[in-house]
Each structure stands twice: as structure tokens, then as C-alpha cells.
Amino acid sequence: MQQIVFLDRDTIPHQITLPRPAFAHQWQEYPATAPAQIVERLQQATIAITNKVVLNAEILRQLPQLKMIAIAATGTNNVDLDYCREHGIVVSNIRGYATGSVPEHVIAMLFAIKRNLFAYHQDIQAGVWQEKKQFCFFTHPIGDVAGSTLGVIGSGSLGQAVAKLASALGMKVVFAERKGAVTCRDGYLPFAQVLQTADVITLHCPLSAETTNMISAPELAQMKPGSLLINTGRGGLVNEADLVEALRTGHLGGAGCDVFTQEPTDASNPLLANADLPNLLLTPHVAWGADSAIQTLANQLIDNLEGFVAGRPQHCV
Known part of the structure; x- marks a missing residue:
């Protein structure tokens, strides 16, 4: 009988x-779990489900079962992951x-950023249209997407899918080689060259020490x-204070951030503290959140459990 504990069930919308799982099990779920509650809640668990709850070596050492x-x-x-590999704990993720x-x-x-939609919305709210006394007004530049160059950093399934959509819109797509790489793989350009030549940079790589x-x-x-710059990868990929400075000086034309170094974030975060910038678009880590995508995630999560119990673990990391 498998003992399954889902530590942060509210990360999956309840609709x-x-x-x-089809195998014999007992299921326990919690809306959220604070660090001090993890060990107690996982004391009897043979399978732990987590979205964002941190399971470090200090915690895992107390959970031999x-x-x-x-x-x-x-x-x-x-x-x-290193601790899990050393101690035979299977770890799977969603792909x-x-x-x-x-x-x-x-x-x-x-x-939204290329055409300055948010900036124009703010201007209308501020009464600029009435001040201009014309049928339209142009207080912000409006750029074309077609014909511009998209630089993709991270060439996994998400980076490839973004590239496909961008190509369909008439954009030129280039993939960046890993930062610091001495040579480039076929189909990739040097990291610095992509930074210097792309009109838009989009980030799709995992967060690691590197x-x-x-x-x-x-x-x-x-x-x-x-x-x-558009970041839907991980908040830590970008130094947020440096990004705000690049926007404020006018060096960057705009930025879209769906991810933050701390989530949920607070007023101390440079992005949130500067959310009034007309060329900064913020969303709360919801790029992944179409209902169809989350249902696929939920189904795959259970498939991963069933594969493990059947002796055929899948999506292991």
C-alpha cells in the first residue's frame, strides 16, 4: 500500500x-505546506508530490521511507537531486x-510590448486622448513583429515551440549557444552574438548554478x-535590479516577466516596485496555466506515479 502525500495541492486549480492512481494507495493532500510542516506530513509517505515545496538534503535525511x-x-x-540519486529516491517531473x-x-x-498596448491603455486612463483632441494619438512607438529577429535562449520543447510560432509570424529565429561555450553546435550562434543582434530575447532554460x-x-x-527581453523561464535567470535599470535608462525597449526570484513576490522586488513602468509587463507565473495544459500536467503526474509503482519509472531526473 503506497502512502501518497501531495504537499501543495492548491498549485493545481480545483477546476x-x-x-x-489505479494501484492500492492512501492519498493525503494539503493546500500548502510550510517548511516546518514537511517532515511531519511526510513521516509515513512512500511517495511525495510537490510543485514548489523545497525538499533539501536536511529534510530528506529525516524521511528514510x-x-x-x-x-x-x-x-x-x-x-x-544529488541526495536522491545517492539514496535511491526516484524523482520524476512533468514534461x-x-x-x-x-x-x-x-x-x-x-x-503587447512591441505595440505598447499597456502604455496606450495607461494614457487613455490618464486623459491623454482628450488633451490631444484628435481621433488618435501617438505617444509611444509601435513596432512591427514581422521582420524582426527573435533570439531564443534554451532550445528545449518550449523554446522550439516559441520558435515555430515566431517563424509563422514572419520573424527570423536564432538559437543561442550556451553562455561561455567555446564552440557552437550546428544551428546555434554564439551567446553574445545573439544578444547583440536580436530584437527580442526569450528565455527558456532551467535555473541552475550556471x-x-x-x-x-x-x-x-x-x-x-x-x-x-521576455522571461517565462525562471526568475533567477535575470538580475531584476539590473533589468529595471536598463528599462529606466531607455537602453531596453521593454520587458515581459512571468517569473520572479521570489514567488509570491513583495514590494521589495525591483520588478514589482517599478510595475508602473509603461514598458514593463508583469504576470504572476501563469504562462503555463491554460486549463488544457494543467489537465495534461495532472494526467502525466498520475502516469508518473503508476509507472514507478509498476517498476517502469518515467520522466526521471
Whole structure:
């Protein structure tokens, strides 16, 4: 009898059907779990499900009965993978579920910033139209998407799906080689060259020690003047204070951020503190959140559990 504990069930909207595994089990779920509650709640668990609850070595050391961790997301930085490998704990994640939702969010952000939709909305609210006394007014530049160059950093399923949509819109798409790489793989351009030549940079790589603050002041300075940065990957990929400075100086034309270094974020976060900037578009980590995508995630989560119990673990990390 498997003992399954879902530590943060509220990360999956309740209108989404979460099936139950076909094998014999006991299921316990909690809306959310604070760090001090983790060990107690997982004391009897053989399978832990977590979306964002952190399971580090100190916690896992106190859970010798735990055999599997099922991450209800793609990102794995909240689980100590080295400890799990050393102690035979299977870790699985979710893959390929948001290849429609995230790319559409990226393109929506791209159009909104390129055409300054939010800035014009703010101007209408402020009464600018009445002041201009014309049938229309142009207080912000409106750029074309077609014919511009999209630089993709991270060439997994999401990066590839964004590239496909961008190509259909008439954009030129280039993929960046890993930062610091000496040579380039076929089909990739040097990291710095992509920064310098792309009109839009979109980030789709995992957060790791190597990618933390991958885009900071030096990289932002290399970016083409007036270019855009869109981050639907992980908040830590970008130094948020440096990004705000690049927007305030006018070096960048705009930015769209769906992810933050701390989630939920607060007023101390540079992005939130500068949310009134007309060329900064913020969304609360919802790029993945189309109902169809989340249902696919829920189904795959249970498939991962059933594969493990059947002796055929899948999507292991």
C-alpha cells in the first residue's frame, strides 16, 4: 500500500480533475505546506508530490521511507537531486505539457510590448486622448513583429515551440549557444552574438548554478538598443535590479516577466516596485496555466506515479 502525500495541492486549480492512481494507495493532500510542516506530513509517505515545496538534503535525511518524489512541474531546483540519486529516491517531473500555453503567452507579451498596448491603455486612463483632441494619438512607438529577429535562449520543447510560432509570424529565429561555450553546435550562434543582434530575447532554460543571473548588467548592455527581453523561464535567470535599470535608462525597449526570484513576490522586488513602468509587463507565473495544459500536467503526474509503482519509472531526473 503506497502512502501518497501531495504537499501543495492548491498549485493545481480545483477546476482541474486530478485522477487517482489505479494501484492500492492512501492519498493525503494539503493546500500548502510550510517548511516546518514537511517532515511531519511526510513521516509515513512512500511517495511525495510537490510543485514548489523545497525538499533539501536536511529534510530528506529525516524521511528514510520515502521512495519517490513526483514533481508536479518541470522545474527541479526545489529538490536535492544529488541526495536522491545517492539514496535511491526516484524523482520524476512533468514534461511537454505547456508547449501550447507558454509559447502563446510569450507571443502575447511580445505583441503587447512591441505595440505598447499597456502604455496606450495607461494614457487613455490618464486623459491623454482628450488633451490631444484628435481621433488618435501617438505617444509611444509601435513596432512591427514581422521582420524582426527573435533570439531564443534554451532550445528545449518550449523554446522550439516559441520558435515555430515566431517563424509563422514572419520573424527570423536564432538559437543561442550556451553562455561561455567555446564552440557552437550546428544551428546555434554564439551567446553574445545573439544578444547583440536580436530584437527580442526569450528565455527558456532551467535555473541552475550556471544559469543564475545569466542576464545581468553586462549582458543587458550587450543587447541591441531598444530590444525586448521576455522571461517565462525562471526568475533567477535575470538580475531584476539590473533589468529595471536598463528599462529606466531607455537602453531596453521593454520587458515581459512571468517569473520572479521570489514567488509570491513583495514590494521589495525591483520588478514589482517599478510595475508602473509603461514598458514593463508583469504576470504572476501563469504562462503555463491554460486549463488544457494543467489537465495534461495532472494526467502525466498520475502516469508518473503508476509507472514507478509498476517498476517502469518515467520522466526521471
